[in-house]
Amino acid sequence: MTVHHFIILSAILFSIGAVGVLLRRNPLIMFMSIELMLNAVNLAFVGFSRFLQLVDGQVFVFLILTVAAAEVAVGLAIIVAIFRARDSVDVDEVSDLKG
Amino acid sequence: MEIIVFYLFAAIAVIAALGVVGLRNPVYAALCLAVVFVSFAGLYVLLSAPFIAVAQVMIYAGAILILFVFVIMLLSPPVDQGEGALKWQKPLALGFVGALAVQLVLVLALAVLPSARGSLTPEVIAQRGDVQVVGAALFSDYLLPFEMTSLLLLVAIVGVIVLAKKR
Numbered sequence: 001m002t003v004h005h006f007i008i009l010s011a012i013l014f015s016i017g018a019v020g021v022l023l024r025r026n027p028l029i030m031f032m033s034i035e036l037m038l039n040a041v042n043l044a045f046v047g048f049s050r051f052l053q054l055v056d057g058q059v060f061v062f063l064i065l066t067v068a069a070a071e072v073a074v075g076l077a078i079i080v081a082i083f084r085a086r087d088s089v090d091v092d093e094v095s096d097l098k099g
Numbered sequence: 100m101e102i103i104v105f106y107l108f109a110a111i112a113v114i115a116a117l118g119v120v121g122l123r124n125p126v127y128a129a130l131c132l133a134v135v136f137v138s139f140a141g142l143y144v145l146l147s148a149p150f151i152a153v154a155q156v157m158i159y160a161g162a163i164l165i166l167f168v169f170v171i172m173l174l175s176p177p178v179d180q181g182e183g184a185l186k187w188q189k190p191l192a193l194g195f196v197g198a199l200a201v202q203l204v205l206v207l208a209l210a211v212l213p214s215a216r217g218s219l220t221p222e223v224i225a226q227r228g229d230v231q232v233v234g235a236a237l238f239s240d241y242l243l244p245f246e247m248t249s250l251l252l253l254v255a256i257v258g259v260i261v262l263a264k265k266r
Contacts, residue, residue, distance in 0.1 A: 011204050016113070018199060020119060023189060036132070039136070039139055042151075050221075052214075066248040070252055074255050074259055
């Protein structure tokens with residue numbers, strides 16, 4: 001079991017999350033894919049922390065957890081607000097800001 | 100033994116992650132996401148980071164996922180049909196992500212990573228306790244970022260209230 005095992009697993013999961021963000025039309029599932037990508041990065045951090053034998057990676061993960069919680073709260077509130085205004089949660093119908 | 104556990108959790112995580120991305124119904128996707136989070140907690144235990152594992156279960160599988168399920172139930176969004184507005188979006192996205200995955204895996208597999216720098220072997224962590232090790236770092240070297248997160252949470256609370264209130 002080396003650090004390579006963990007960072008390659010992390011890379012695979014990050015890519016799966018990226019597929020979700022690019023392909024899905026439902027903002028909730030896109031959001032879940034973003035969480036997946038954040039988790040993949042966390043795994044890489046903890047892997048490096050373990051194999052470099054430093055605690056810093058775990059501290060970063062702790063901070064990322066907080067940021068992720070704040071991000072989900074704000075993001076879901078935005079989705080709820082969009083749903084209230086438009087009765088729909090399809091990202092293709094929320095393209096007013098497109099240049 | 101450890102490597103078997105690693106591959107077990109890794110396989111569960113990858114399959115459940117594909118479920119999150121592939122399943123049409125957002126409730127099923129949320130359940131798959133719960134499986135991903137719990138298998139990640141298992142991997143963290145394997146990496147001798149029990150505190151992060153517990154935080155993962157409490158914050159991700161507990162708080163964040165509950166919030167997701169709550170919003171899914173509140174909105175009851177229609178099942179995703181998967182038909183985008185752009186016809187060429189799917190091949191383009193798969194192409195880009197395929198290139199990204201190949202790059203990431205190749206670079207990370209070929210990279211020569213530095214060997215151990217610190218002194219926190221799993222034995223030391225087991226002896227001192229992961230919570231104490233992380234807590235000592237958090238309240239000394241990382242005190243400013245830690246305090247900044249409290250500000251961030253305050254901003255998030257205010258922002259959510261502003262967004263969610265009826266106008």
